[in-house]
Amino acid sequence: MATIKDVAKRAGVAISTVSYALNNSPRISAATKKKVEEAAKALNYKKNGFASDLKRTKTNTIALLLSDLSGPFYSDLIQGVQDVTSANGYDLIACSSIGGVQSTAVKFLTEKRVDGAIILAHNISDAITLDAAQHGSPLVVLDRYLENESIYHVEVDNIQGGYHATEYLINHGHKQIAYISGPAASHDNVQRYKGYRKALENYKITYQSKWDIASDFTREGGYRATKLLIAQRNLPRAIFYANDEMAVGGLQAFKENKISVPDDISIIGYDDIQLSEYVSPPLTTIKQPKYEVGALAAHLIFQLLGGEKTDHHYKLSTELVERKSVRHVSDE
Amino acid sequence: MATIKDVAKRAGVAISTVSYALNNSPRISAATKKKVEEAAKALNYKKNGFASDLKRTKTNTIALLLSDLSGPFYSDLIQGVQDVTSANGYDLIACSSIGGVQSTAVKFLTEKRVDGAIILAHNISDAITLDAAQHGSPLVVLDRYLENESIYHVEVDNIQGGYHATEYLINHGHKQIAYISGPAASHDNVQRYKGYRKALENYKITYQSKWDIASDFTREGGYRATKLLIAQRNLPRAIFYANDEMAVGGLQAFKENKISVPDDISIIGYDDIQLSEYVSPPLTTIKQPKYEVGALAAHLIFQLLGGEKTDHHYKLSTELVERKSVRHVSDE
DNA sequence: CTGTTAGCGCTTTCAC
């Protein structure tokens, strides 16, 4: 590989001149610049990114750390991050935290290879995150709350979302409402559940633990949980699935048992995944402003990088999207 | 930020000793090692990844360059790449080529920041790719064919796929088969189209240019193309959509015009996106082995990195997944 | 406008 030195030699100028010329410094005359550029091209010279980053102690890139690169779930969020990152002339790299401490994500976080990072990866421990925060580069974490000077948060108000979902069911005349939950460890799930309970309470509906079913956010899990409910002949009049994937699984279970949604039972999901619109019946659900979360997260990073102050905590609202999986019932 | 120097000072040893100790060299005594580790922890020392990469001229990471990070389309492929990358103890970063020459993807490609790269980004020009190939690091490109010593290819046999799709329609008694195409510039589209033409030819079905509709791989495009076909009262008995997204758009158009699929018209798609299973009727389509493509691409990189020789070209087969959007018709 | 030079933080050879 040709280095800057080779280019300098070939162009018959000093190393620094090459550097200046290639970085478009105004100090270099057009003639010299041209000479340098020709030499560079002739040698197929490409600057070594590391050397340059090392010297400048700045990478011009921010990282998006995801627990799994391949989840379609992240699409909108990534889009949001990407849009504002490139609008700011920065580079964005995405990496996965699969592999825990060994993972690429953790490596980028700890080895200071980026100017800032957005974290949405539950399997990166709090300890590591807190540790990385010591570096001083801004960190936005989206999936939990961490008290630290250089850690910032953008979250969507899942309590409110859970509340609305439940309230919507109640407003449609439902009093028997089950909750099929995600993993107990999931912060999101806990919040949605809180909203559910709060709504029941506000509307003076007695909570029944038999309609509080544990599951795991997967389609398969939703299917099993629903089958269980059906087998127990314990069916409520409505179900709030903690996410759409599980609701889709539930739909499948109902179909197999010839139980009609929404005629026999109403269901509501959470997330508004692409599929929701296409299943039958189309799923009423709570939509999270994912694009906005991503965009705001990236925006925060740039504010901080620019030395501005900002709040440590932002909360975005959800929106209910009404489709066909909930029916109005008269008093039961 | 604490540097290796600070650690050395605090531990009362030489810089090199710190380096050895932290990299688990056997030359260092347990006592010294412990001393160094404590100093490192006390100072919250983290090695600077650039400096180390620069020195070793090796990054231990490979890049996946995508035209758009947020496409759900890539899920399986990414999974494949990710699996074999981490199995090999390498890091994987994904970056987008949005922004062309300015993009992160191009930067990583040209600035030698990775040991190898997998490219699936039509907007990275051949020139840049060829140029990057001069670096000597292995490149696997998935979306076109480039003749170069250090460029390797994994492709799925789209001609065969297009042929099968068309043949399937023919075997179901269809003779009037339209093709709704993707962008003319798309290599994939051209291949599928070739397969379509070849099948018509083999089965002695006359090609009719009126049933050769240009579109763009989007749902909206498929919708419009289908509307057009309907408006012209020019409906064939079957349509081969060059991808599922367009087929989904087409389904919508048919629904609005009360044309029944598959009773009035049969359709087949391409890709087997997640949605295909859920639209109504479920879409018969051609499935590409995306996971395998990703896994093989990554595998090739490691073979090459390991100094092994390998073919420059691999071709994987498609598979037809039969659902409900094609009906058998008797001779027309 | 151009050249000299001192590092960025780390790895690694060589000498002790």
Place this chain on the structure above:
DNA sequence: GTGAAAGCGCTAACAG
């Protein structure tokens, strides 16, 4: 078993 020192490729302060 440990340390001194060279240098990876580049940038930028400084001197001319």
